[in-house]
Amino acid sequence: MNNILGRIVSGKVTDENDKSYFVQIEGVTFLLDKSEIVKPLHIGSKFSGFAYENEDHKMQITRDAPKVQIDHFAFGQVVQSKYGLGVFVDIGLPNKDIAVSIDDLPELTKLWPKHGDYLMIALKVDKKGRIWGELADEQIFKDISTPGGKELMNHNLQATTYRLKLAGTRVITDDYHLGFIHPSERDVEPNLGKHVNVRVIGVLRDGTLNLSMKPRGYEAIDGDSKMLFAVLKHSDDYKLPYTDKSSPDDIKKYFGISKGQFKRAVGHLLKNRLVEQINGELKLTQKGIEFSIEE
Structure with a gap:
């Protein structure tokens, strides 16, 4: 079965019923959904398609072959994860998602792919005839x-x-x-x-x-942070006698915002290394002095 599953293969139509044709390949019978076929097939005619085992553990062949195959890498969307097993990827088959083993995933489950994420995989078949997803390695990404x-x-x-x-x-x-x-x-x-x-x-x-993945400096500064930065830019020596230790009344009177808003604004500026708090004063750093809010 390892030379059949996950590939485009050819077989002979041997029988049919109301819903399916039956295609035989190397002594194994595969179901072919009649809804895929526009022109009726005849018994004894040849058919080529993608062979796989569906979620009901029945062998099936389809004309609508996915891009992901044995030795064919493509992106598929993650649709489910199962603790202790791995994640399942939709590669375009109507009744089969492909499992990527826990052995190929990060040790920390919080870094596992989530629903809606994308993995580049090909298919592989184990000794028991089960189809798995194989993650693309560094060389594959270099090649494409x-x-x-x-x-x-x-x-x-x-x-x-x-x-x-x-x-x-x-x-x-x-x-x-x-x-x-x-x-x-x-x-x-x-x-x-x-x-x-x-x-x-x-x-x-x-x-x-x-x-x-971090925003540009000016993208990270908005609202109250931008206002506070502008006030510092226009102040003498680029500093003000206010810090996150100042009283709420003093902050409200001078800046017109609450102490909570002030602290968040200062926090954003500190994070971007545009200000520092020294000796009861808030002052621009050298980076802050050189920084333009419009850049």
């Missing part, structure tokens, strides 16, 4: 990728994660450029197969993109 160019610098792109390592996350963009996200360029590690928004912050000699 195209180098990125300097013109992509600072562009926003979308990408799918395909390898999770301590050193960082490897992705392939929707335009098939390979990319790398260093841990310092993300707030949370994305799970395997996640479709993410990224920004190009570097292009290596081989065309691999260095990417960031």
Whole structure:
């Protein structure tokens, strides 16, 4: 069966009933749904299609072959996960999702692909004749990728994660450029197969993109943060006698916002290293002084 399942194969029509034709391949009978066939088949005629075992454990053959096959890699959408087994991927078959084993997934289940994520897989058949999904390795992604160019610098792109390592996350963009996200360029590690928004912050000699999942500075600053930043920009020596320790009344009187709003605004500016709090004063850092809110 290993040379039949998960492939395009040919067989002979040997019988039929109201709903199905029966196609025999190397002594094994496969069901063929009549709803796929426009022109009726005759007993004894040849038929070629994709062979698989459906969810009812019956052998089936279909003319509507999926892109994912033995030695044929393509993306499929994750539809389910099962603890202790793995995740299931929809490759386009009407009555069969393909399992990707727990052995091929991250050790941390929180990094497993979620419903709606995408995995690039091919098919493999084990010794018991069961079809599994095989994750594409680094070489496969290199083979299908195209180098990125300097013109992509600072562009926003979308990408799918395909390898999770301590050193960082490897992705392939929707335009098939390979990319790398260093841990310092993300707030949370994305799970395997996640479709993410990224920004190009570097292009290596081989065309691999260095990417960031963090927003640009001006995108991270809005509302009260932008107002507070502007006030600091126009103040003497780029500093003000207010911090998150100041009284709510003083903050309300000067800035017109609550202390809670003030603290959140300061927090955003601190996170972006645009301000610092020293000796009871809030002041711009050198980065803050040089930073333009419109950039």
